[in-house]
Amino acid sequence: MKRGFKIVSSYADKKIKLPVRATQQAAGYDFFAAKDFILPSIWQPKFIKVLWQLIIKSATEISETETQVAEKSLQPLLVPTGIKAYMQPDEFLLLANRSSNPLKRRLILPNGVGIVDADYYNNQTNEGEIFFQLLNFGLKDRLIKKGERIGQGIFLPFxxxxxxxKPQQKRQGGFGSSGK
Structure with a gap:
């Protein structure tokens, strides 16, 4: 087996969808949300309050606590897919936003793209589950329904x-662990 997708064990009985290509010429495999997930809007009252204070006051007049609370609403969340990907050692899976997400749903990948390395598969921390890091810049919280398309993945060589x-270190964890 060269490359493909499997369901992580914690979702084995949850009837989730494996990624699929929507058309014959599609490069990307559509990923689906593994469960209902509420993605809060960044426009929370505490964020708006600090933003307003920045506009009318200087940044030095805003407390560190207020800044931290406001910045928390700007933190992206990880939407689970319940999927892991296996591939060849000289390949990676590029995670990209759906082109309709920003325009129609106000959802973005704040990191632009995600990279899933071959050694992420079956790691000790989370079995290699793929998550899409999303941020909702819409005015209201967004309910992402189980089975809804949230992003796409493209297998690429490097x-x-x-x-x-050659790096000697082996992967020790899950999401975001290769930089430690």
Whole structure:
């Protein structure tokens, strides 16, 4: 088996969908939400209050606590897919937003794209479950329904430099663990 998708064990009996290509020429595999998920709007009252204070006052007049509370509403959330991807060692899965998400649903991937490395599959922390990091800049909280398309993934090869010193470290965790 060269590359593909499997359901993580914690979702084995949850009737979730494997990613699929929508058309014959589609490059990306559509990923679906594994469960109902509420993605809060960034426009929370505490954020608006601090934003207003920034407009009418100087930033030094806003307390650290107020700043932290406001910034928390700008934090993206991880929407679970219940899916893991296996691939060849010289490949990765690029996670991208659906083109309709920002325009129609006000949802963005704040990191632009996500990268799923081959060694993320079956890691110790979360079995390699793929999450889409999303931020809702719409005015209201957004309910993402189980089975709703939330993003897409494209398998791609990558190249290493000629004189590379091969990394010796093995992956020790799940989401965001390769930079530790």
């Amino acid at each position: 190249l290493a430099v000629d004189a590379e010193v």
